Amino acid sequence: MSRLQVVSGKGGTGKTTVAAALALALATEGKRTLLVEVEGRQGIAQVFETEALPYEERKIAVAPGGGEVYALAIDPELALLDYLQMFYKLGGAGRALKKLGAIDFATTIAPGLRDVLLTGKACEAVRRKDKSGRFLYDYVVMDAPPTGRITRFLNVNDEVAGLAKIGPIHNQAQAVMRVLKSRETAVHLVSLLEEMPVQETADGIADLRSARLPLGRIIVNMVRPAVLDGDDLEFLQAASRPSIARSLSAAGLGGARRGGHAERLVDPLLEQAAEYAERHTLEHEQRAVLRELGLPLHELPLLAEGMDLAGLYELATELRQQGIS
Incomplete structure (x- = not known):
């Protein structure tokens, strides 16, 4: 050093x-x-x-x-x-x-x-x-x-x-x-x-x-921190709205006990996923640029x-x- x-x-x-x-x-x-x-x-x-x-x-x-x-x-x-x-x-x-x-x-x-x-x-x-x-x-x-x-x-x-x-x-x-x-x-x-x-x-x-x-x-x-990996993002992009709603209901989210419907959670979830996917792509691109500069690369959370x-x-x-x- x-x-x-x-x-x-x-x-x-x-x-x-x-x-x-x-x-x-x-x-x-x-x-x-x-x-x-x-x-x-x-x-x-x-x-x-x-x-x-x-x-x-x-x-x-x-x-x-x-x-x-x-x-x-x-x-x-x-x-x-x-x-x-x-x-x-x-x-x-x-x-x-x-x-x-x-x-x-x-x-x-x-x-x-x-x-x-x-x-x-x-x-x-x-x-x-x-x-x-x-x-x-x-x-x-x-x-x-x-x-x-x-x-x-x-x-x-x-x-x-x-x-x-x-x-x-x-x-x-x-x-x-x-x-x-x-x-x-x-x-x-x-x-x-x-x-x-x-x-x-x-x-x-x-x-x-x-x-x-x-x-x-x-x-x-x-x-x-990484919240979703590539497989998660692909699933959200490919899955239909009804299937996402069923998954949320199966997890106990938006069910009758909560006084709501799982369908109401689909749009906010997809919006957040889209924002995350955009940021994930940008960060991946910028990390690649930094790696091309030829110096050791370290990351702090x-x-x-x-x-x-x-x-x-x-x-x-x-x-x-x-x-x-």
């Missing part, structure tokens, strides 16, 4: 939930993971049902087997202060710059600088070691920007390295890209079995391949009880059972 796991996906596909479940899955059996948020939405705090995350690494969950999940919401301003202190030893001058608004000014006039700081902070966590020389985190999971922006976000350091030919900025950008374009990194894309998310996933994979960024897996989220902390652990278990950790 790559040590930096980047999770992207179209808005509404549940990429933050998948990133959180992946962090839990990777932390199982005594591992330590860091879950990084870069968009400032506090989505990780919401998923783990905890208070808003500060700009510090904080333990937010314990995985089965004693593993630990830490989380970090990266603040670009504070990341820039870290950067200035690391390379230029500004000390109090850096704090003065913050008070004068110079940092916000810098990230505003150079939008790419924000992405440089965000990716740089995540890669620093990947490389960080403790006093014994071991990596502090076994894995770093990044809840990254959506699919439409992920390639430019991850590739921004390449552009910076090309602009700054020498010096600490060039060296830092090169160091970040050595992580992002190596086997240490894997970019996973979250999708749904719907046309727009699948198309955006295909486009995102093409962009990432063009930029030579390392692809991981496709994770299909919120997959609805739509949780009947909705998403809560227990559901998050359930998804993490599902990922482990599918061999993703």
Whole structure:
């Protein structure tokens, strides 16, 4: 497994939930993971049902087997202060710059600088070691920007390295890209079995391949359970209305004891079956499109009880059972 796991996906596909479940899955059996948020939405705090995350690494969950999940919401301003202190030893001058608004000014006039700081902070966590020389985190999971922006976000350091030919900025950008374009990194894309998310996933994979960024897996989220199989659908399409009514009556549905007639249930049943058949066909087609993209494909179920902390652990278990950790 790559040590930096980047999770992207179209808005509404549940990429933050998948990133959180992946962090839990990777932390199982005594591992330590860091879950990084870069968009400032506090989505990780919401998923783990905890208070808003500060700009510090904080333990937010314990995985089965004693593993630990830490989380970090990266603040670009504070990341820039870290950067200035690391390379230029500004000390109090850096704090003065913050008070004068110079940092916000810098990230505003150079939008790419924000992405440089965000990716740089995540890669620093990947490389960080403790006093014994071991990596502090076994894995770093990044809840990254959506699919439409992920390639430019991850590739921004390449552009910076090309602009700054020498010096600490060039060296830092090169160091970040050595992580992002190596086997240490894997970019996973979250999708749904719907046309727009699948198309955006295909486009995102093409962009990432063009930029030579390392692809991981496709994770299909919120997959609805199969209610009817092919034989059931064929039966409903071929059966006559009277035969369906007789079957319902034989099952005790719509009989005299209920004060109704089985015939009244036939039309609603056939309408629901037609809707299900249409959705079943669409999902089958979209699954086939995803399989043709040449990446491992995993599916996570739509949780009947909705998403809560227990559901998050359930998804993490599902990922482990599918061999993703």
